[in-house]
Amino acid sequence: MFAISQSVADDLMQKKHVHSIVNPNGIKPELIRTDKRSSDGKFRIVQVSRLDHPKKGQHILLEACGMLKQRGYDNFTVDFIGGGPSLEYLKSVTEKSQLCGRVNFLGMKDQQYIYDHLCEYDLFVQPSIYEGFGLTVAEAMAAKVPVLVSSGQGPEEVIEYGQCGYVFKNGDVEDCARKIEMYLNGEEDKSFVDKAFGRVWNLYNVKITVKTYLDNYSKRQ
Template identity: 50%
Template structure:
């Protein structure tokens, strides 16, 4: 089967990370795969993580450009490729393509709140979580398929010892975008944990983004200079090798369609504390991790303190969480589900 993935920009984020894993696994299972990047926003380091067999086409459009040349070029490329499936990862791409491509066109929706304006351009709509699926159903007339995100679970190193570090080590892996990811909530909670609960803790932010200067100012405001580290962007190999060294993973999301980094932490056998619809769904609303009320720093601090108190007894919980995540969110299961979807679009088994 020949699958062409299309995405507007290829910078570091959850959708792009998932796309790399899916495309590489599709190649590993004998499929022909290409990637078309429409805008000229590309993280070259991320691009290097693609299998060398994947054909990459750069359209080179400036974001927001209305120059018709790029649309003509994009459609002419698709005419020449003769792909079986065109798999889009941004909804606006539906409005860029000629209607004759609709039969082989599908869209993965990666987060909540996506405008349904272009949904009718696609043959199939896919949601990455039940939270995203319900959001689409509630706001539009479309009923998407559900295909969970998946990762290479075997590449993540597992935590073995449940003796808390000193200081107690917290980590958040995410784009630094506080209005979506909620880093400011975590910093407010950390102030309470340090100065009201008298806990000796450290927090590492792994990631980069436009909120970094604002978050650094909050670190100073809350007198947390000795507790918070900004490690910048780290590649997947680094994260998979070091996650297990932390005592607690925190994801204080305000809006989050899924929570791939939460799954990675669960597999690494470290406890997780989350908020937001997607991450809460990932931990089965408290069955495989801890939840706090969205945008509630006091509740976040209280839950962190409880986790620290009970830390030596969390081995069974993290064992269950790791086994569940490995079974539910493997990249092999995700790719298999997409293959079945592609075949249904083609009217039967692919040759």
């Protein structure tokens, strides 16, 4: 049996006593643009996933950005790409956090749109409460976009536990705000982007993940 991340493999062992081989989902990084385009000067944050806040944690990102606005940060925007049952709830959190005009719900977009536009952002945030892997995190890394993810889930493994991006405590709005503030102030480790880019090509490239599947299947025959 294969697991898409170590966290999923650990879960299978703990709950089902099943041993599995870790082989992550793969992407085609060569299709993802990395060239930055001219911007309007605002710090652009993006989150890509189904709008399902009990699992994906989009409300945590919104509340964290609300905190930052209260602290005087006003030169940022947040785009959510994806659809789902939490849209109206997240719009209410946006209003409550006084972020109207700064937050955009762009709806569902196809893969080509995402691959073409990810590189235009300054920070990708994945605030998931539950997440087995986090394919969009790998896609952001391939686009050379800095990433911030929640702890204890698949995305933390994708960024090599803080070696290729930053991690905030799962569900902790204040810690999420603190980490975003670090990016807003330009205090992040600039070397993470290149490390993340190399990690995607070496580990999450679909050519490599497919080979791993085939090699393991051939050993069992």
